[in-house]
Amino acid sequence: MKWIKQVIRFILILLLQVMLINNLQLGGYCHPYLYVVCLLVMPLTLPRWVDLLIGALVGLTLDAFCNSAGVHMAACTMLMLIRPYLIERLVVDSERLTDEINVSSIGMSTFSIYAAILIASHHALVFLLTNWFSSILFTLLQTVVSAVITYGLVLGYEFIRKK
Amino acid sequence: MQNLLKFIQRYSNFLVFFLLEVVAVLLIVQNTAYPKSTVLSTCNSYIAWHYELENTIVSYFRLKEDNEQLQQENTMLRNQLVLYANERERLKEQVTYRYANQQHHFIPAKIIQMNIGGMKNYMTINKGERDGIAEGMGVLGPRGVVGVVSTVGHQFSIVIPITTTSGFCVSCRMQKNSKIGTLKWDGRDESHAILSDIESHVDVQPGDIILTSGLSETFPGDIPVGVVESAEIKDGDAAWTIRVKLYTEFNKLSYVQVIDNDIASKELEQLRSEMD
DSSP states (O other): OHHHHHHHHHHHHHHHHHHTGGGOOSTTTOOOOTTHHHHHSSOSOSOHHHHHHHHHHHHHHHHHHHTOTTHHHHHHHHHHHHHHHHHHHHOTTGGGOOSOOSHHHHOHHHHHHHHHHHHHHHHHHHHHHHTTTOOHHHHHHHHHHHHHHHHHHHHHHHHHHHO | OHHHHHHHHHTHHHHHHHHHHHHHHHHHHHTSSSOOOSSSSTTSHHHHHHHHHHHHHHHGGGHHHHHHHHHHHHHHHHHHHHHHHHHHHHHHHHOOOOOOOOOOEEEEEEEEEEEOSSSSOEEEESOOGGGTOOTTOEEEOSSSEEEEEEEEOSSOEEEEESSOSSSOOEEEEETTTOOEEEEEOOSSOTTEEEEEOOBTTSOOOTTOEEEEOSOSSSSOSSOEEEEEEEEEOOTTOSBOEEEEEESOOGGGOOEEEEEEOHHHHHHHHHHHHHHO
């Protein structure tokens, strides 16, 4: 049941991402990727290699919609790799986390740090790979602008979910 | 052996991670210029279906603008038709000539998804292999040249516009003196591109009109491309660097025509094989 909920959420957010958010192209700098929220909140109960495979699959789905084969796959796989280590560091008793990771389960301040680090690293890798390590300044600007907007959207999502 | 197994067990997560990243990088490198896979891209029917659905909703809000654009194009074509009809009558009196085969014909298509504004731009159109689209066909909009078909799915295809950094260029000529140059995007903004290879002694003025040259099989000749906005000769260069304002406004584009150059390319192929 828990996992069906995850899958349904992923489909809904994916539709929102590709049909609405991907169309907001403000001068080439703003490409927020709200879909990472699905990976951020996933429970940590699965074996890590399954987590990695899920990350790769989610990324590959996005890639197909964005014509960017491999870019989101690489970024999401990396995100799923560092996620458990980050939680171990940020949350004292991380063993008791058997359900979703969100504001209610790990607290507002911890969640905002957790989300910020993961979103920033995910976006940085996406834009580095999209521009293939050229035009660093443009990449940096894209990363900062997009990551900040995604961060806002993710916190907004959490806010709506809590209500 | 046992040590190896232990090692694999211990670092299995990292091995999976490493493997996945290698696959991802391979995919990126393989698709670096434009999407080559028809499964993992927007010309996949299942994926394009979403965009088509979105497009049917959004296109209602653009009907007025689309109509105006199409009407403008219609008027222009009608004017040309009168011109050509007169000329044909005149020529008919002078010479008896065999009608040449129609070299190109056009396949109408609708843009269902567009990604403009980044470094890698592309659009998805609702025509594919079953409608006769093939890789490398030119694409025209109501105002002029748009781009070229890069990837063809069964019902959908991906078009890369002139404004892309993947190395696609168009052979163009200047209307007033027929000098030939190459038009390429410099990655700055999607309304301008750079025309090069026109020698510095040629007279180039802002406002000069740029047309396709017809030298390549992709585009027939004399299709409007854009107008010269500014031109400069960089130090030590023997050619102009001309900034061209493109006629096509990509963010307002909805309907395009794909140029089927089947007959022309078949004839060329035949000629080449005869020469060998």
